[in-house]
Structures are given as C-alpha cells and as structure tokens.
Amino acid sequence: MSDAADKLDAYWMPFTANRDFKKKPRVIKGAAGHYYTTDDGRKLYDMFSGLWTSGIGHCHPTIVAAVQKQVAELDYCMGFQVTNDKALELADRVVNMAPDGISHCFFTNSGSESVDTALKIALGYHRARGEGHRTRLIGRERGYHGVNFGGMSVGGMVPNRKAFSANLIPGVDHIRHTLDLEHNAFSRGLPQWGAHLADDLERLCGLHDGSNIAAVIVEPAAGSTGVLPPPVGYLERLREICDKHGILLIFDEVIAAFGRLARPFGAQRFGVTPDIITTAKGLTNGVIPMGAVLVSDSIYDAFMQGPENMIELFHGYTYSGHPVAAAAGLATMRVYEEEGTFAQSAALEQHFEDLLHSFADHKHVIDVRNIGLMGAIEMAPRNGAPGARGGEAHKKCFWDENIVIRNGMDILQFSPFLNSKPDEMQQSFEALRRVLDSID
C-alpha cells in the first residue's frame, strides 16, 4: 500500500462504500490525456472521462497553461460589487454558444449549486412578476440534481433522499420517469415509446392547478440514474405543457452540455429550448470546480426593476466567477472550438453505440441505453445481492483490466472522451467483456 493509501483513515469519501474501499484503496496519482496513473504505477484507461467532466482529456496543455498563467496574474478577487475580466469574458462566450434567447449567465461552483440557484431564480422570477403564488416545483422520478436541499428535493433517486425524507423542501412533486423495459429496452438512441409520459405533468397541473407551479426541472437525458434518453417527442410535449400553464422549464445540463451530446447544449440536440439551463462539469473540463445557470432575457429582465442601487437577487457564492476557474473555462471553450470537439464527439457516436449494444446478448444484461456519448449497460441484480455484480465489475475493471468504469448499483455507466480514439474505445470494451464474462 502506498503512503497516501496508508493515510486514508481521515478521509470520509463521497458517494463511496468507505469501509469496503479502505480494505483495498483505489488511488490515482496522475493523469495525462485518456489515461490515469495509479499510486502503484499502473496506467488505466478512463472510460468515464473523469466523472462526465473531462471530455477533452486530462491535463490538456491549453488548460494547464491558462490556469498556471491566471493563478500568477489574478488568483482571486471578490465577485460581489466588483468582478474580474475572465468571468465577464466567459459569461459572454457561454451565452453565445447557448440556444437563441438564452442570454445571461450566473456562475456557481458546482452542479448542485447551479440547480439550487436555478430553483431560486425560478421562484424569484414569478414573484417579481406578481405571481408569487407559483411556488410548486416539479422534478422527475430518477432525476439527479445534485445533493443540496433544493436539488435533492426535486431529485428522484431514492437512496439520495431516503435519510433526509422529512426535511426535503415542501411543495415538490415528481412526474414519472421514462424507463419501461417492457416497452423501450435496448433502444438505440431515443426510445420510440414514451412521449405520452410527459402528460404526467398535466396530471399535476390538474391536481394543484398549473397556476401554482413555478418550474419543472429535468435532465434532458438523465445521466446518473443510468442514462435514460428522452423518448421521441417527450421533451417537446413537456415544453408545450409548460407553455400552456406558464411554468418555467429548466434543463439540468450538468452532464449534457459541452459536447456530450455533440452540441454545445443538449437543448440544441433535441430542438427544445428551456427557460433556464444549469450546467457545470464540461464548463472547465473538470479542471477547476465551476458551474453556471443560463437564463432567458425575460427572466433576467423580470429581476431588473425597482431602485437601481438595490441588489436584484440576494444570492451568490464567494467563488462565483472565480478568475482561475473562469480562465480554465475560457481555455476549455477555446479547445472545443480549435479542435472541433463537438464534431469529434458526433463522429464517435455510432462506434460507441455499436460497442455498447454488442453487450445486448450477454447473459447478465437486461438493457443497453445510449444517446450521444452517454451510455449504460444494465445488468440483472444477483439474487439477494443488488449492486454486488456492478460493484464487482467496477473493481475487476480497475485491478485486472486497467480500465475505469462507473457503476450505479448494477448499472454500468460510460462517458467516453469526446476525442476518444476509436481503437482504444474498442479495446476498453473488449476488456469490459472479459470482466463481465468472469463474474457470476
């Protein structure tokens, strides 16, 4: 065991089975491009590009140089009442990539903060327009919107909510999720079946009256729950129902934005424009924590009233628009443009889909799902031991095959680099097959 692994006792790891992990820690010490280096000197191929974060590869030289330069030039300045040049530039750059009509950008430090910020903006917007009765927030079952109280409340992943059930924020409902193995298992890309599930929002409008609902938040393609692409026509239908009732539509694009769906934003991929977009991860290629909330003109304008010397939104973080994070973001955007990252991502989709679906006939597999460069292979749980098969696959990949995958229980998730090399992608899936063949 390395020195670092020896010291693990103090560290309470996030979203990890700590006791199991500490028996045989998996410690990364370095990275370059598409590979990690472990503390015992092994090179691992990263099939998850960080945590959906690092689409253009680890330690990209353009970002490294920009961060090094920025930290020596302006390490920090307050973001309230003054700002920095990089934050201004990045906000401008990001809204220029956003769907038409999305024109203002509020910076946060994570996806969770983006979501809670977006929910507050939605509530504040209605209040500013004299519709303070619109207080209800609607999420979707199996949605993941981070771990802060707002995001957890509109989120729909049971283990994340269970222990906090009594303290979730009030006034939240959920529409049903879109996975139904009987009707849409093994869909390649968007399932043909399921657009009608958006009508569940009408049910909640009937229950509460649509005029009391502030916003609906969904991931345009759900990620962390195990990749649920939206059924054909589903997002259009949600947009229609929101418009009919004056409800804001929020797309949580913490994963979907910045090329994962071969476009700057998932909204552009699906041709449906929400009122608010939340994002993070690919904004800085994961290099420095940063998130953003993008809003339409009409939302921003609704706040811009009253005495001009008064703060319009009492919200913000010490590190909102952090200059080093913003410099990382600007360098990331430059790489996306100069290297044609979104076109690279588009060109990989078919290969990725074929590799994933080659597992459809595997004895453990009950579904395969994909959209863009997001993918999942769902395995049947082992009798009496849900999650065991997925956990074992993850560990065997790491120790025996030198690849990193992610599992959520028995669902294996894949987030390949947007600039993956097709042969390396293929080899990594061959290694995965050896692992799945070797487990019960």
Ligand SMILES: Cc1ncc(COP(=O)(O)O)c(C=O)c1O
């Ligand atoms: C859709 C979505 N929203 C919010 C979050 C939370 O982001 P963070 O972990 O940066 O707080 C995530 C993280 O994976 C996400 O996928």
